[in-house]
Amino acid sequence: xxxxxxxxxxxxxxxxxxxxxxxxxxxxxxxxxxxxxxxxxxxxxxxxxxxxxxxxxxxxxxxxxxxxxxxxxxxxxxxxxxxxxxxxxxxxxxxxxx
Numbered sequence: 001x002x003x004x005x006x007x008x009x010x011x012x013x014x015x016x017x018x019x020x021x022x023x024x025x026x027x028x029x030x031x032x033x034x035x036x037x038x039x040x041x042x043x044x045x046x047x048x049x050x051x052x053x054x055x056x057x058x059x060x061x062x063x064x065x066x067x068x069x070x071x072x073x074x075x076x077x078x079x080x081x082x083x084x085x086x087x088x089x090x091x092x093x094x095x096x097x098x
Contacts, residue, residue: 002094003062005069007055009039009087016084023077031068033059062093 011017028035036058042051059065068074069091081087 001061001096003059003065004036004090004092004094005033005055005057005059005065006090006092007057007087009053009055009085011053011085013084016080020077020080020084023080024074027068027071027073027077028057030073031059031071032064033057033068058094062091065091 025035034057035055037054037056039053039055042054044051059068
Protein backbone atom coordinates (compact mmCIF):
# COMPACT_ATOMS: atom_id res chain seq x y z
CA UNK A 1 0.00 0.00 0.00
CA UNK A 2 1.34 3.44 -0.91
CA UNK A 3 2.41 5.83 1.83
CA UNK A 4 2.76 9.60 1.74
CA UNK A 5 5.00 12.24 3.24
CA UNK A 6 3.04 15.45 3.72
CA UNK A 7 5.12 18.51 4.57
CA UNK A 8 3.98 21.99 5.44
CA UNK A 9 7.04 24.14 4.81
CA UNK A 10 8.18 27.65 5.63
CA UNK A 11 11.49 28.77 4.11
CA UNK A 12 14.06 30.38 6.43
CA UNK A 13 17.09 30.65 4.15
CA UNK A 14 16.63 30.64 0.34
CA UNK A 15 20.14 29.38 -0.45
CA UNK A 16 20.00 26.62 2.15
CA UNK A 17 16.47 25.77 1.05
CA UNK A 18 17.57 25.16 -2.54
CA UNK A 19 20.50 23.01 -1.39
CA UNK A 20 18.18 20.99 0.87
CA UNK A 21 15.56 20.63 -1.86
CA UNK A 22 18.08 19.38 -4.43
CA UNK A 23 19.59 16.82 -2.08
CA UNK A 24 16.21 15.69 -0.73
CA UNK A 25 14.83 15.21 -4.26
CA UNK A 26 17.77 13.01 -5.18
CA UNK A 27 17.27 10.79 -2.12
CA UNK A 28 13.50 10.58 -2.63
CA UNK A 29 14.02 9.26 -6.17
CA UNK A 30 16.69 6.85 -4.93
CA UNK A 31 14.18 5.29 -2.51
CA UNK A 32 11.35 5.02 -5.03
CA UNK A 33 9.46 8.15 -4.04
CA UNK A 34 7.83 10.64 -6.38
CA UNK A 35 6.52 14.14 -5.88
CA UNK A 36 2.76 14.61 -6.21
CA UNK A 37 2.73 18.22 -4.95
CA UNK A 38 5.80 20.42 -4.68
CA UNK A 39 4.94 23.82 -3.22
CA UNK A 40 2.29 24.74 -5.78
CA UNK A 41 -0.14 27.58 -5.11
CA UNK A 42 -2.30 26.78 -2.06
CA UNK A 43 -5.70 28.32 -1.38
CA UNK A 44 -7.36 28.26 2.03
CA UNK A 45 -10.83 26.70 1.71
CA UNK A 46 -11.69 26.27 5.42
CA UNK A 47 -10.12 27.12 8.75
CA UNK A 48 -8.15 30.12 9.86
CA UNK A 49 -4.45 29.30 9.44
CA UNK A 50 -2.82 30.75 6.34
CA UNK A 51 -1.57 28.04 3.97
CA UNK A 52 2.16 27.45 3.79
CA UNK A 53 4.01 25.65 1.03
CA UNK A 54 2.75 22.06 0.82
CA UNK A 55 4.82 19.12 -0.41
CA UNK A 56 3.38 15.63 -0.90
CA UNK A 57 5.61 12.69 -1.81
CA UNK A 58 4.37 9.18 -2.54
CA UNK A 59 6.39 6.06 -1.67
CA UNK A 60 5.46 2.49 -2.60
CA UNK A 61 5.09 1.46 1.07
CA UNK A 62 5.34 2.88 4.57
CA UNK A 63 8.39 0.66 5.14
CA UNK A 64 10.15 2.20 2.13
CA UNK A 65 9.19 5.71 3.25
CA UNK A 66 10.70 5.11 6.69
CA UNK A 67 13.78 3.53 5.14
CA UNK A 68 14.26 6.74 3.12
CA UNK A 69 13.68 8.99 6.14
CA UNK A 70 16.21 7.09 8.27
CA UNK A 71 18.77 6.68 5.47
CA UNK A 72 22.33 7.99 5.54
CA UNK A 73 21.63 9.76 2.23
CA UNK A 74 18.69 11.74 3.60
CA UNK A 75 20.59 12.44 6.84
CA UNK A 76 22.81 14.71 4.77
CA UNK A 77 19.75 16.72 3.66
CA UNK A 78 18.47 16.85 7.25
CA UNK A 79 21.66 18.62 8.30
CA UNK A 80 20.68 21.46 5.98
CA UNK A 81 17.01 21.45 6.93
CA UNK A 82 17.48 22.86 10.43
CA UNK A 83 18.64 26.26 9.19
CA UNK A 84 16.98 26.25 5.76
CA UNK A 85 13.34 25.65 6.63
CA UNK A 86 10.77 25.04 9.31
CA UNK A 87 8.17 22.34 8.70
CA UNK A 88 5.47 20.05 9.96
CA UNK A 89 5.97 16.53 8.65
CA UNK A 90 3.39 13.75 8.50
CA UNK A 91 3.62 10.14 7.34
CA UNK A 92 0.27 8.84 6.10
CA UNK A 93 -0.71 5.41 4.81
CA UNK A 94 -2.76 5.28 1.64
CA UNK A 95 -6.18 3.67 1.34
CA UNK A 96 -6.60 0.15 0.03
CA UNK A 97 -8.83 -0.08 -3.05
CA UNK A 98 -12.43 -0.95 -2.19
